Amino acid sequence: MKARVYKSTGSWYWLKDEAGRFCRGRIKGVLKIGGITSTNPVAVGDWVVIEEEDVVAGTVLISSIDDRHNYITRTSPHRKAQHHIIASNLDQAILFATIREPRTSQGFIDRFLISAEAYHIPAILVFNKADVYREKDLEKYAEWEDMYQEIGYTVLLVSTKTGQGIDAVKTLLNNRTTLLSGHSGVGKSSFINAVFPGFQLKTQEVSDWSGKGLHTTTFAEMFDLPEGGSIIDTPGIRELGLVDFSRQELSHYFPEMRALLQECQFNNCLHQNEPGCAIKQAVNDGRIHVDRYVSYCTLLEEIRK
Numbered sequence: 154m155k156a157r158v159y160k161s162t163g164s165w166y167w168l169k170d171e172a173g174r175f176c177r178g179r180i181k182g183v184l185k186i187g188g189i190t191s192t193n194p195v196a197v198g199d200w201v202v203i204e205e206e207d208v209v210a211g212t213v214l215i216s217s218i219d220d221r222h223n224y225i226t227r228t229s230p231h232r233k234a235q236h237h238i239i240a241s242n243l244d245q246a247i248l249f250a251t252i253r254e255p256r257t258s259q260g261f262i263d264r265f266l267i268s269a270e271a272y273h274i275p276a277i278l279v280f281n282k283a284d285v286y287r288e289k290d291l292e293k294y295a296e297w298e299d300m301y302q303e304i305g306y307t308v309l310l311v312s313t314k315t316g317q318g319i320d321a322v323k324t325l326l327n328n329r330t331t332l333l334s335g336h337s338g339v340g341k342s343s344f345i346n347a348v349f350p351g352f353q354l355k356t357q358e359v360s361d362w363s364g365k366g367l368h369t370t371t372f373a374e375m376f377d378l379p380e381g382g383s384i385i386d387t388p389g390i391r392e393l394g395l396v397d398f399s400r401q402e403l404s405h406y407f408p409e410m411r412a413l414l415q416e417c418q419f420n421n422c423l424h425q426n427e428p429g430c431a432i433k434q435a436v437n438d439g440r441i442h443v444d445r446y447v448s449y450c451t452l453l454e455e456i457r458k
């Protein structure tokens with residue numbers, strides 16, 4: 154029978170089988186996944202095959218893991234030798250951000266988007282605390298909304314306080330597995346509490362099964378939403394780390410640059426001062442937003458060769 158992993162504590166896993174029953178499972182023998190060595194072979198979000206172990210105790214054995222359509226790691230998706238998979242099979246990642254109290258920086262937003270691109274996870278931007286935005290903040294929001302929508306990202310303005318825009322986010326969560334990310338204090342918990350009353354209670358129940366209390370800071374955990382779909386919200390992974398890749402790869406994770414890369418005169422162009430650079434041309438023409446190009450240059454500086 155198939156089951157999905159909701160929580161991992163190292164040696165035991167909390168699973169939900171196809172019939173909707175929760176059970177506790179552990180790994181049967183040695184599991185190999187596509188030749189990858191991982192410090193935790195089974196991750197939250199994985200689909201696995203289970204076999205009955207102890208019917209009375211309700212425990213099962215995990216005998217194999219289905220291929221993952223994507224996953225996030227603590228270090229990097231490219232450092233295969235030592236990576237630690239935190240969560241898998243994500244349909245989307247939402248970044249909660251704010252224009253005020255406090256202002257999320259564009260650098261942080263772009264970092265998140267680039268990581269999501271590198272992990273092959275569709276990203277959504279949700280700007281919260283609309284109720285406190287002043288005119289200048291709303292102008293900034295409008296500017297970012299234009300800039301990011303133009304590239305193809307979904308951008309929403311919400312307030313968990315007044316309820317503005319909340320239904321639109323709720324709709325996006327339906328029947329999907331969503332990773333929630335964002336700086337501390339942007340209102341992720343407020344959002345969950347506002348749209349899913351009673352959810353807190355449920356988290357408690359699920360987390361108590363091990364009898365060891367909550368260890369959510371180190372281990373990812375997935376929760377079902379009452380109206381279908383599930384979210385992964387773990388403090389330790391709220392800020393998707395910048396993945397580890399080469400300087401050459403960086404522009405591939407900017408969707409607005411990706412389409413133009415073939416047009417640069419040099420195929421190893423880093424879009425700095427090279428002649429015949431299609432990216433710089435597009436920045437000059439206004440087809441690529443100059444602020445996104447600045448983010449690109451800043452990140453390029455940070456990446457060692």
Ligand SMILES: Nc1nc2c(ncn2[C@@H]2O[C@H](COP(=O)(O)OP(=O)(O)OP(=O)(O)O)[C@@H](O)[C@H]2O)c(=O)[nH]1
Nearest residue numbers: 281282285312313314336337338339340341342343
């Ligand atoms: N004005 C206003 N304040 C909000 C809104 N949403 C959340 N807050 C406040 O922002 C603060 C942080 O909210 P939380 O929901 O705890 O933020 P969080 O993202 O879960 O933070 P961590 O749990 O630290 O990651 C709280 O004081 C909330 O009351 C909003 O829409 N408007």
Ligand SMILES: [Zn+2]
Nearest residue numbers: 417422424430
């Ligand atoms: Zn170029």
